[in-house]
Amino acid sequence: xxxxxxxxxxxxxxxxxxxxxxxxxxILAASGLYAxxxxxxxxxxxxxxxxxxxxxxxxxxxxxxxGMGVGTDTFAACSRELTIVxxxxxxxxxxxAQGLL
Numbered sequence: 001x002x003x004x005x006x007x008x009x010x011x012x013x014x015x016x017x018x019x020x021x022x023x024x025x026x027i028l029a030a031s032g033l034y035a036x037x038x039x040x041x042x043x044x045x046x047x048x049x050x051x052x053x054x055x056x057x058x059x060x061x062x063x064x065x066x067g068m069g070v071g072t073d074t075f076a077a078c079s080r081e082l083t084i085v086x087x088x089x090x091x092x093x094x095x096x097a098q099g100l101l
Contacts, residue, residue, distance in 0.1 A: 058082070 060070055063078035 055086075 059075075059079045059082055062082060063075050064070075066078070068075040068078050
């Protein structure tokens with residue numbers, strides 16, 4: 001007589017497709033955790049440093065147009081006033097965004 005293999009290998013056999021999905025979910029979870037705890041803070045720090053450099057360069061160029069050299073009291077006053085102008089603009093932008101929502 002011939003035997004027919006039904007493809008059943010017992011209760012411990014896991015279909016290959018289910019194993020592949022589980023592996024994919026595990027990889028995505030690991031990537032998400034990496035992005036959240038390792039890459040995320042580093043990216044935020046880099047963005048913050050870039051913003052600080054950009055603002056310092058803008059201050060140097062703008063205040064320099066009026067003869068205020070870096071390190072002088074007039075340059076410091078100019079930089080403070082530019083900070084106030086930037087904050088007011090950010091407040092206006094936020095108010096406009098809230099009005100549109």
